[in-house]
Amino acid sequence: MTVVTTTLQMLAPPRTAPRPFPEDVRLDRAARVSPEYARFLYGLVGGPWHWTDRLGWSRQQWVDELATAATEFWVLYGDGNPLGYVHLQPQPTDRGTAVEIRYFGLAETAIGRGLGGPLLEHGVRAAWTLPERTGIPAVSRVWVHTCSLDGPAALANYRARGLVATGSEETDEDVPDRPIGAWVATGGPAG
Template sequence: MRVTTTTLEMLAPPTQEARAFPEEVRLDRAVAVSPEYARFLYGLVGGPWHWTDRLEWSRQQWADELGVPGAEFWILYGEGVPLGYVHLHPKPAHQGTDIEIRYFGLTEQAIGRGLGGRLLEHGIQAAWSLSERFELPPVTRVWVHTCTLDGPAALANYQARGLVIVGAEDEDQDVDVQPLGSWVSTGGPVGAGQHSADQH
């Protein structure tokens, strides 16, 4: 399958405040994310969208990723369960700190409720303020990769929040016709229950 990966960036904080969430949901800064929970969120949100790169990661690989100083998760909750998350990943830059929006997305049950734009706005705001919570040089750039295997609204959502396209790359990838779905991606056996998760 031909896959286009697009890089977007923001070089200054947004001038508008992030919009508030509806009363029935809340956004929590997660300060003690375990490798198990990080992998679960990755599979839950990414299962419908061909997120597979990290499903074979070892626990130590997850722990190393989470142990990077300044790595941060913001998790959206509603009805007592996760509805989406943002994973921020800092990296030293020439004159400050680059923050990658490493992963961002909603669970299937949260899509279509007007939450995606708000979650991204809060994620961007958190990225720009990351050096206030960690001993990092000031943030000078926030950036993200998205590709045509992500949700169909992803690219437009990033652009609507002020991220600007700075590059795009096409490559052929071996991709299953159907995504694994959240059931299999979170560790469920292939078989009963998979098909309902795969249909969109």
């Protein structure tokens, strides 16, 4: 299957504040996430969209990924359950800090509830304010990759929040005909 990956970036913080969430939804910052929970969130959000490249990772690979200084997760909850998340990972550059929105998305149960835009707005704001919480150098760029294997609203949502496409790349990937789903992606048996 041909997969199109688009890189988007933002070079200045947004001028408007993020929209609030409904009263029954909260967003929690997690500066230290266990490898188990990070993998669970990845599978919960990505299972319906062909996110499979990290499902085979060892626990040590997850530990190494999460060991990047100032990495943050912002987890959206409703009724005590995770509804989505934003994974932010800073990278030092010669112009300050570039913060990658490493992963972002909603669980299937949260799609269609108007939460994706506000969650991304809060995630973008958190990326720009990461130095205030962690002491890293000032942020000069917030960026993300999205691809045609992500949810159908992903690219439009990034653009609507002010991220601008800087390039795209096509690759041929061996992808299953259908996503494996959140159940299997979070460790449940197939079938």
